Amino acid sequence: METITTDMLLMLAPLFVVQLILLVVALLDLRRVADTRGPKWLWLIIILFVNIVGPIVYFIVGRKQ
């Protein structure tokens, strides 16, 4: 397997950027809301360590509407 080239990284860059924005927005929201569905520290771990899906799951399930 060839090593990762800069070309490949450039192609994947938008993916990482979108993921990063999603993560930051989820963290901002988590800091702002008073209460979540389930303990707050658990959501922090999920958002930080579950790639891509973590912030999405937080927004759909974790928020109290």
Added chain:
Amino acid sequence: MRNFTVLLQKEWREHVRNYRILWLPLVFLLLGMMDPLTYYFMDDLLQAVGNLPEGMQITIPKVSAVDMIVATAGQLLSIGTIVFIALYCGSISGERKNGTATLLYVRPVHGGVIFMSKWVMAAFMGALTTFCAIAASGYYAEIFYGQLPIVRVALFVGIYFVFLLAVITFTLMLSAWTTTAIAAATSIVVIIVGMMLDSIIGTYWVYSPFKLSAYGLQYVESGIVPEQLMMTMLVTGAFIVVSGLLGIVLTQLNKRQTNV
């Protein structure tokens, strides 16, 4: 009309405050990027995680740019639909539960205005997210696999949007009628089971809202407009109008039944 503008502003502000205006398009951007990227890097991915024996050969079929759009469309139809149901099943019933609705119900605002303001906002989000997903997918498809038939894809987006509108209207109608939980469960069951039934015994009828997505996929794959498409569009349009009107009536009914 004045009421409507004010309520629409309220919906908009709500979407901005809970960041929905930001994260929902981002999620769909990711959804659109996923398929072209996994297909393109399939070889590397398999080698990196696959634990394959030495000398193993896998032939990956040659795909075209349109195939990527088809794959993304499949994602939109399953994941996208469920996300929209999950997000909007509580938009009217939730307000009834947390008390915001009572504030509205004591004012001379018609139920139709309340329902329509929510519907317009949901439809706007639907259009925005569909555009994001298809644009992301199309961008990568063009880079990796060459030219896309733009007109065909654009038409498909239109067809899919009508399908999504049907889903949104149905969900909002249920939300106006019952509680959040029942609305979510019913609309997911109706739409998932409906799709399944339609693919199993759907050969006995040609026009149903569920068929619209199938015809859309068929069209984007082959470029030939299925002859039943027009009629299916009309049926789906009628379905949207009926459930929209029902939703308005139910919202109005709810308003009358509220004791303050």
